[in-house]
Amino acid sequence: MSAFSTPVRNLGVIAHVDAGKTTTTERILFYTGQSHRIGDVNDGTTRMDFDPQERKRGITINSAAVSVPWKGTQLNLIDTPGHIDFNIEVNRSLRVLDGAVVVFDGVAGVEPQTETNWRLADKYRVPRIAFINKLDRVGADFLRVVAMMEERLGATVLPLQLPIGAEAGFRGVVDLITMKALVWERDDARAPYVESDVPPEMLEQAQAHRTRLLDTVLEQDDALLAAYLDGVTPSPAAIRQCVRRGVLSGAWVPALAGSAYRNRGVEPLLDAVVDYLPAPEDVRREDVDAASSLASDPDGPFAALAFKVAADGHGTMVFVRVYRGRLRRGDAVLDATTGRMERAGRLYEVHADQRVEREEIRAGDIAAVIGLKDTLTGDTLCDPRSPLHLEEISIPEPVIEVAIEPRTREDVAPLSKALQSMLREDPSLRMRHDAETGQTLLSGMGELQLEVAVEKLRAQHGVEVQVGRPQVAYRETLAEVVEVHHIHKKQTGGPGQFAEVRLRFEPLARGEGVRFESRIVGGAIPREFIPAVEAGIRRAALQGVIAGFPCVDFQATLLDGGFHERDSSALAFELAAAAAAREAFAKADPQLLEPVMAVEVVTPAESLGDCIGDLNRRRGLVRGQSLRGTAVVIEAQVPLSEMFGYIGQLRALSSGRASFSMQFEQHALAPRKVREAVAAA
Incomplete structure (x- = not known):
């Protein structure tokens, strides 16, 4: 994770759960030479999901960083979770990244968590590339997903490729910039793609899409546009430069096609990251309390944002993004958020579960620091002679809680210490003490997050606890x-x-x-x-x-x-x-507020009526329906208190064929009956 002598791209990979995000990241590690074998989520052999709970559950829980080279450029990559319960990881990663690759499922298209992540990227003004994945699956449709992105995300999407073949016959892409076909003749990751002419049956379609591409991107360069109108075809390098300008300004999002699992489309994706996503020096932070914006200057006064705290057997590491200046081992810095001085002990470049010690870190770097005793997520670290405040990271409100208590008297002190450590690591976890019952209540974003937290108490901290039933975190x-x-x-x-x-x-x-x-x-x-x-x-x-x-x-x-x-x-x-x-x-x-969830149910058409009736019985409000392949998607708002045990009922109604996802949407006034029941309880 170097400074500007080597070109740098700081990017994240974000997606809805099961869109193929970690699989895509594992292929990136392989093609860049960082890994000599491809990890598999199903086998629990992924490099990025190294936590035992991640491998056991087959999902990403913690964001993981790695640094890889590609064609002379250093890619500092963060793989983020897709599950809504761990959205704080996406939130704080996007806050410090310069760009992002958003992975879409070629069948499901735009899913709820993708929308949430997209809005976060809008909030932090992060330029994006879309990678439409799983195009080898039944029902996959590249252009349908592009249309969904424009409709549901309000984005201007710029297809740079068209898929060659459909579903099981997907074998390559047409590059609309070079008008060449890139074909992967085998699934073997070690077999490079073959470049050839555009298939004759696709030539007319490709030319139409290329014309739309040029009409759009050449608006970024008046001279090129004038020459194009005079009949001069711009070079691929000139087209890429125009695409890059539009990406950096947020005018559009390029869309690429592929199937990461079958090793198709990953190399062109890496090329696009280098060609279109910003370098640190392309980004100026406008969210500082100083009179001017913060330029990425390696020789200026030090300024960094702490975006994650992680504890392991080696001590507590604080992950920082350096925006300006440099930090050397042993330097004293001001935590502008608390007003306290901190001293950097050791500095590390992190590669998933491995680390490389550094003597200094510089503007543009993402690194870990050991020795910062009181620094928390969102704190600004800076030169005490040039204090400033960077925009803090927004923390979501918890919606569910459980009562926890130590199993034995000997566990009381270790439990308190472990909880304090976990709350420092994950600011979306909250703890409160109920004065009436004497219980300690741990709250978070969902049942899965709390399950993981309790398991962490046992596995990492050696504390046995008794856990009550999950309860809604009302307001x-x-x-x-x-x-x-x-x-x-x-x-x-x-x-x-x-x-x-x-x-x-x-x-x-x-x-x-x-x-x-x-x-x-x-x-x-x-x-x-x-x-x-x-x-x-x-x-x-x-x-x-x-x-x-x-x-x-x-x-x-x-x-x-x-x-x-x-x-x-x-x-x-x-x-x-x-x-x-x-x-x-x-x-x-006084009124009671209950968390209301945005729920998306994907069900076979024959179970549609039963699913809608069940949502209505749960005080749900159905907002719309749409088709997704042969299935029907129901969008609804449902109080969280009515969603406990829902998956079992949904499977019973649909013979096990339906699925759902949900995420917090808003707090709403609870009906009088609910308020009275909660007060009585």
């Missing part, structure tokens, strides 16, 4: 505007406590969180005590009044108050604000 909110006046007064013989606050609480739109505003004028409350008022409100919001779930989506406004010269303190104002907030929560018609 609470306010429905009315209320004002409260509270005086905290306590006298115990020594110095007293006094704080007076008048607060207004009002509901906000869903997803707005908790906001605080002070309207104190004239010194009614000293300025140094106002942060304590906000802290008290936020502490009280951690436990609502209906069933002890966090209270969200409200604004608290500090209107007035009073203080005592001797007896007032930050603690007194924090206690007063917390008591006032609890009083307001009870008065403001």
Whole structure:
């Protein structure tokens, strides 16, 4: 993972689960010479899925980094999970990558998790290449997937290839830039493709698509466009340069065809990564709090973002993306997020489960640092003489939780230590203590994530725990505007406590969180005590009044108050604000919010009616239907509380032929019956 003396591409591979993402990555390792044998997901021999749980379950759980060479360019590659429960890995990877390869299933097309990942890439302005995979499968259709991408993702998709042959007969692609056929005559990965003329039966179709390609991309170069209109055909190199400009600006997404499992289409994909995705110096970060954007300068003041924390037998590693400057072993850096100084112990270039020690890392590098004791995901590390803040990584809200407790008294301390380590590694996991039951509740994005976390406690940390049944992680909110006046007064013989606050609480739109505003004028409350008022409100919001779930989506406004010269303190104002907030929560018609999931069911047509009826019984709202090959896709919104055990019922309704996927969509007001049942429980 070098600096600019060698061209660099920092990219991720993202996809819906089972689209062939890890298989594609394993082929990339083979063709670049990083691996001398091809790992197989089904056999548990993949290089990138090296965690025992990943190999056991046949899915990617943790993002894994590797550095590989291709035609003189260094590719720093991150393979990310496809399952929605581990979306935090995709989120934080996309935040630090310069480009991405999005893998699509040639049969299923645009799937729910692909949409989620695509929106994340839009948010972080990451240029993309689409690789439409599995074109050897029954029902695969390259151009249909391109149309789905444009319809469902709102993208301008630029096919650079057309598949030769369909389904089991898929054997190669037509390169629309060179107008040559690239044919893989055998499935053997060691057999290179053969370049030949475009098959006569495809010539007319290929010429039509090439004309559309040129009409689109040559708009990037006025001189080339004018020459083209005068009858001059641009060179392949000039066309590629125009394609690259459009990719970097976000104007379009190139689409390539292949079947990674059958070793077809991977080499042209690697060529496209080098040709079209940005180098570090092509990207300027506009998300800094400085007056100007952050250019990738190896000789400037150091600036990096910590995007992942991982612990293993060698200690805690913090993965960083260096945006500017360089970091040497032993250097002291400022964690601008916490204001603390940290010291870099050892620096490593990471290759999946292997590491190579480095003396320094530089702008454009993705590397691991050992020795950063307090740095967390999303923290900005920088030169203390040039402090700045980079945009933090957004963390999704958990939707499901389980109660966990140590199996023996001897496990209490190890469990606490293990949980703290796991929460530092995975910020999408949360922990809270239920004051009424005394239970420790671990919450996350789904049942699978919590299963993996519990197994990790046992396998990696040696802690045996008892686990309760999964429960929905509800939220609470306010429905009315209320004002409260509270005086905290306590006298115990020594110095007293006094704080007076008048607060207004009002509901906000869903997803707005908790906001605080002070309207104190004239010194009614000293300025140094106002942060304590906000802290008290936020502490009280951690436990609502209906069933002890966090209270969200409200604004608290500090209107007035009073203080005592001797007896007032930050603690007194924090206690007063917390008591006032609890009083307001009870008065403001508290409501229960339940997580609602976007559910996609793929079912044979003969089971359609039964599946829709079952979703309706689960309080689901069916939003639409579409055909996918011979199957029907149902899109619905369903409360998470109604989805426990759904897979068993779905299999029974469809004779085992239907499948589903779901992901969190929004919090919505729960019906009165649900609220009463949750409160009673």
